[in-house]
Amino acid sequence: MATSSSGGEAADATVTADREVVISRVIGASRELVFEAFTRVRHLSRWWGPEGLTTTTRSFEFRVGGTWDFVMHGPDGTDYQEWITWREIVPPARISLLHGESRDDPNAFESVLAFEPAGDETRIVMRTVFPTKELRDEAVEKYHAIEGGEQTLGNLAAYVAELTRNESDLKGTES
Template sequence: MSTTGQGTPAQSATADREIVISRVIDAPRELVFEAFTEVRHLSRWWGPEGFTTTTRSFEFRAGGEWDFLMHGPDGTDYTEWITWIEIDPPERIVLLHGESRDDPNAFDSVLTFEADGEATRIEMHTVFPSKEVRDEAVEKYHAIEGGQQTLSSLADYVGELVRNGVED
């Protein structure tokens, strides 16, 4: 944590627009990274509880895009789009996520994958374009709970891979 000259914690210029979610997953970092970056894995765990995902196109490279639909438990379909900005395997991914390529409310996320012994600490640091967009995501779309559930689904999925001896 950084401090100001008076010894008080420095506030990030984007603090009122941020959501940070992290989780320790009991699996090697390379496997957690792979599960987050290969479409054959993503469709098995992506999204909050009760959601499923259908990929329309996927190209995992800097500048590549993931165009997909999330199907809510109530039958509602949500159009989603991600472009990969920066990829540093198996440590970091920077992405832009919105409903479409021209979504003015798209948000930036930095995902870090840190080895923690035999486990992996994953952190999703998201910055929204405004406090209002962040607040709407939290209040209307339950972004914090959804993010926690998504990382829980990832942990369950990767745990299943480890139990089944699939660690590549």
């Protein structure tokens, strides 16, 4: 299914198999820049999460086995404890992670992000696999995982566009 996202580009999302959600989006920047925006805490805190939520990082170590411990703050004041463990990092092509509410969350899900070159742009494909069909269904129906994932990638696209504009502005003032 294709939907429009905040950045104006089309985001594609599908529910495949019985435990998986796949969301993809083309972002108007090199995969090196998109990968950097996804892997540096100074960038992540500026765009991570669905629309209306903000992110506070408690700790961040981007390396295989490292973790990102953070809180997402909802517009209604609700805090969502989050924990990511980085499982595989292949710059600038691929990241694999385990995402839950805490280090030992039995309901944590796995995500693999592929950063694919698409000319001067990058297609990011986020493939998420939940431990059970029921947890996938709950994430989709109760927590709006597809819409939230599309919004998150839309926020990434908008943030990277801002970085690209600022870089162009800086180059314009150097001459």
